[in-house]
Amino acid sequence: MRPIDRPLRTWAAALTTAVVTFVAVAAAGPAAAGGPHDDLGAEIAAIMAKPVYQHAQWGLLEVDDSTGRVVHSLYPDQFFIPGSTAKLISVSGTWHTLGGDHRFTTPVQALGQRSGTTLDGSLALVAQGDLTMGGRTAPDGSVSYTPIDHTYANDVPGATLTPEDPLAGLNEIAGQVRGSGITRVNGDVVIDNRLFTSFPELDPSPDPIIVNDNVIDLLTTATAPGQPAQLSWRPQVAPYQVESTVRTVAAGGTTDIAVSASPDGTRITLSGTIAADAPPTLRISGVQDPAAFGRTALIEALARAGVTVTAPPVGPNPSGLLPASYDGTPRVAAYVSPVYAEYAKLILKVSHNLGANLGICLMAVAAGSSQCADGFPVLTGFLRQAGIDPTQAQLLDGRGGNPVDRVTPRIESELLHYWQGTPEATRFRLALPILGVDGLLAFVCEGCPSCPGKGKVWAKTGTVAGFDALNDRLAVGADTISGYLDAGHGRLHTFFLAVNGAYSEDIDGVIDIGNDLARIAGLLQEQAEARQGA
Incomplete structure (x- = not known):
């Protein structure tokens, strides 16, 4: 052998x-x-x-x-051992808890005082656990997917991208801020990600703010043998930088592309080879700090919409600026998601691990908790309400990848x-x-x-x-x-x-x-x- x-x-x-x-x-x-x-x-x-x-x-x-x-x-x-069929359980519990027609509304609140078109203060995006933030929303309101999802690009051959702009939701929010009359923010932008706190057994770990599944897409296209391969990547958000040393080899040669990144994830390197007759090959690199990434992406989107933010776009998320309550603060923008049933379809069609784990956290939030682990009693309650004995399963995540998981x-x-x-029989x-x-x-x-x-x-x-x-x-x-x-x-x-x-x-x-x-x-x-x- x-x-x-x-x-x-x-x-x-x-x-x-x-x-x-x-x-x-x-x-x-x-x-x-x-x-x-x-x-x-x-x-x-x-x-x-x-x-x-x-x-x-x-x-x-x-x-x-x-x-x-x-x-x-x-x-x-x-x-x-169930593998990803465990997602049937976690998605069912989330769907039942939220409702198939539930939409996530992600607001942006103005903190400070308005003076004409200037906000003397900061903008706070209050993250709601929206799985895609508009990055997969098709014109008809459905959520796009491909047979092999980009989140599996480093593990499974043939992963491809959906055509939508992964920054679409943030761009829409920025346009709404501009539409509210604000053209200058004398302050900062902050992502409020206090909705929930994950725990280690949820791997990949969900975050209340998710942009492009919190990964950078890296697409390598072959050129002529002996020449550097062509690289494109998205979303292009500062301070992320990508360097590629991938070279094209003769048709029929080996396609082997490796990805490495700096400890903070912002310096990404691709190396290896791609065959001249190979299709474009996708790899991904993870975002280490989703809140800081989302903050920078939103500041850049605001700039594209004609809104100037005086704070530098690159830096840590200034969570210390967040108020205890948003009472009395005006809402200047809000992104409304597709219905949850569309997210459930994405999770089930492509076996979306992050989305399945996110469901555990969303069930906890629905129960009034910010601790993701508190989603499991909600899931247990759903099963009992459905007349199903929950002891027929053992779960420590939503995706079916934990060694504990059994059904x-x-x-x-x-x-x-x-x-x-x-009534959801056909849609499910x-x-x-x-x-x-x-x-x-x-x-x-x-x-x-x-x-x-x-x-x-x-x-x-x-x-x-x-x-x-x-x-x-x-x-x-x-x-x-x-x-x-x-x-x-x-x-x-x-x-x-x-x-x-x-x-x-x-x-x-x-x-x-x-x-x-x-x-x-x-x-x-x-x-x-x-x-x-x-």
């Missing part, structure tokens, strides 16, 4: 925070009757009998949502059933990735003349993997998929499918495991539809 090199070790470690995109599934016809594994059919049984699953544990629960009849069941009450197949099935009894189902169509399941059917379940499976996926040094290979702690199957004639089946404890010799093998689960989901859908037609 060939050794697993350092890049593979790094990639494997990143899988606990990343996702694996399923790029293809083999063609498959309707499953035959009989076979092991709860009479799942010969094709599914053959998949589960592959050598990579020799020591693995499968879990499955498929239920006819209309009748409650259990169609398939394998260890429905046993704990499994039973039953809790996810019951949660999916809960949504079907609400369509927020999930659709097999062969969009989100993290968009590429499942590529290159396949026949793709079971295409367009008829709505499901969240999850992957947890790491490097197994003992056996010099990848340990796939979990691969999961959970959602709805179109059973025909307007009926749906809920399902949760997991395999814990598989292994892979390389990255392609991990992708193959994801393909196996997607293929099984498609076969289950075909079986369900065939039964309805029988």
Whole structure:
């Protein structure tokens, strides 16, 4: 067996925070009757009998949502590592707590006295935990996403950017300030990020102010072999500076681009190579101080709108200027977000880790707390109200990446059933990735003349993997998929499918495991539809 090199070790470690995109599934016809594994059919049984699953544990629960009849069941009450299917729980709790039509209103208050067009004082942007601050809002009010989100660019090949300006919300706020009649601020700009305080187990850690997911996008484009590659980056906010030593190599060569940054994150360096025939390659670098970053970005936006701020744009966020209360202070601007259901769709379609963790904090805020950990009792209360036993899950984050996280197949099935009894049933189902169509399941059917379940499976996926040094290979702690199957004639089946404890010799093998689960989901859908037609 060939050794697993350092890049593979790094990639494997990143899988606990990343996702694996399923790029293809083999063609498959309707499953035959009989076979092991709860009479799942010969094709599914053959998949589960592959050598990579020799020591693995499968879990499955498929239920006819209309009748409650259990169609398939394998260890429905046993704990499994959920991966990102845990987002079904955290997003559901946040959606229920806030409401699908909730909008975040981020105000800017004027602190001081007005004298004509001059404010003798400061402006305070009061952050409200808006996930995108307008940076993904399309003209129709929806929130844009791509199959592989930019937040995964350092871990998963093929990440791309949405077309919107990540500073759009701040630019709108700046225009409103100018529209209020203010052209000069004899003072400062401060970001009020006192809404909540996160805790270490939420990784990535949410902040009340989020601009471009608090990352810098770095896009490298190949030129002629032997020449420096072309670099573009966004958002361009002082004092962030980017330097690239990436060179273009011959077509078919290696594309390997590394990112490093200074301790404060403001000096970013890209190094490595890009093949002449490679598509533009995206990398990201994290923003270390979201409040200071947001302050500078807003001051620069104000300048573009024709508002002068006398304080220097670069520097720490002057939180000492914040008042105990905004009573009596005029509001001079406010950015209003898209509805939360659009944010939920973003989180579920692309497995947005920051957004899932943010939901825990937003539930705490809804309960009157500024401590993110207080969101978990709210989530517990939601589950109980929905008639679901919360002890069927263990969670210490919102995204499904903490070692503590566990779920039973039953809790996810019951949660999916809960949504079907609400007015939000269709909107919730369509927020999930659709097999062969969009989100993290968009590429499942590529290159396949026949793709079971295409367009008829709505499901969240999850992957947890790491490097197994003992056996010099990848340990796939979990691969999961959970959602709805179109059973025909307007009926749906809920399902949760997991395999814990598989292994892979390389990255392609991990992708193959994801393909196996997607293929099984498609076969289950075909079986369900065939039964309805029988």
